[in-house]
Amino acid sequence: MPGMDADTADEIMSVRNDGRRRALLSTLADGPASVSDLRELRGGDVDPILSEFADSGIVEVEGSTYGLTDYGERVHEYATRDWNPSNEGTKRAATFEILADCEWHCSACELPSSQPAKDIQMLRKEGFEFVQNTGQGQGDYLHCETCEATTFHRKLKYPFPTGKSITRQGMPESFKRRVRDLYDHRDAFDGSSPSTTLEVDHRVPEIRWDESEAFDYASMTDDEVREHFQILTRSHNLLKSRKCESCKETGTRPPFLEVEYYYEGSEEYEASVGCVGCGWYNPQAWRASLHAELESE
Numbered sequence: 504m505p506g507m508d509a510d511t512a513d514e515i516m517s518v519r520n521d522g523r524r525r526a527l528l529s530t531l532a533d534g535p536a537s538v539s540d541l542r543e544l545r546g547g548d549v550d551p552i553l554s555e556f557a558d559s560g561i562v563e564v565e566g567s568t569y570g571l572t573d574y575g576e577r578v579h580e581y582a583t584r585d586w587n588p589s590n591e592g593t594k595r596a597a598t599f600e601i602l603a604d605c606e607w608h609c610s611a612c613e614l615p616s617s618q619p620a621k622d623i624q625m626l627r628k629e630g631f632e633f634v635q636n637t638g639q640g641q642g643d644y645l646h647c648e649t650c651e652a653t654t655f656h657r658k659l660k661y662p663f664p665t666g667k668s669i670t671r672q673g674m675p676e677s678f679k680r681r682v683r684d685l686y687d688h689r690d691a692f693d694g695s696s697p698s699t700t701l702e703v704d705h706r707v708p709e710i711r712w713d714e715s716e717a718f719d720y721a722s723m724t725d726d727e728v729r730e731h732f733q734i735l736t737r738s739h740n741l742l743k744s745r746k747c748e749s750c751k752e753t754g755t756r757p758p759f760l761e762v763e764y765y766y767e768g769s770e771e772y773e774a775s776v777g778c779v780g781c782g783w784y785n786p787q788a789w790r791a792s793l794h795a796e797l798e799s800e
Contacts, residue, residue: 671709
């Protein structure tokens with residue numbers, strides 16, 4: 504049910520957290536059953552739960568026999584399945600297991616990965632939602648008793664995917680050549696023109712995306728290309744990725760090439776400004792603005 508609304512997600516969560524309701528749903532997943540059979544199999548008075556399920560559209564009734572609706576089958580799947588999207592034994596899988604209790608967890612001392620922001624990015628791509636209490640992104644700054652400091656915390660909203668997966672488009676080679684030609688095959692950071700092939704980089708890093716890509720590469724104007732893309736050497740692209748991950752994790756925009764200057768916004772990441780103003784986002788605009796300020800002094 505990617506893209507499910509909050510009411511549906513909350514209903515699934517309530518079933519998932521209630522062993523009796525979950526067990527009754529699993530019994531019905533094996534096939535329709537009468538009230539008397541359900542009472543015998545599950546014990547006690549199941550009528551109130553069945554009535555609730557019927558009101559919610561989870562089950563349908565024919566005489567005294569109850570069966571799951573299509574919606575009920577999906578509720579059962581989401582309420583009983585292990586949704587960990589990562590391979591067992593990996594740090595990313597362990598990160599999900601920790602977050603699956605839907606409580607706040609310290610990124611510094613509780614999450615096993617050295618790059619928790621990358622793990623959160625991958626989970627969001629799979630459609631998992633995180634609680635956002637600040638404009639900093641998928642989490643909040645809270646006091647950690649273990650660290651004895653204020654650290655960035657994560658909280659999974661539901662232990663199953665509720666949103667649309669966020670995906671990257673395949674970029675045609677012809678478009679990559681066009682971008683390189685547009686920038687005269689010069690690296691955006693230092694203007695060099697190395698012998699190696701420069702990589703086409705998204706100005707806004709994937710870790711900051713809220714939606715999947717939907718570019719019509721063939722119809723993009725040069726101005727649109729400049730707005731969204733730049734070209735970098737492999738090492739510079741990796742460097743930018745590390746800086747963007749740090750920004751996402753800490754809420755602090757790293758200074759571009761150790762120069763603490765932002766042509767819009769400040770060191771603190773603000774959702775209303777986004778990446779604009781940061782040299783890692785647009786080195787050309789950053790340099791032009793800095794030079795203009797220096798010349799005006």
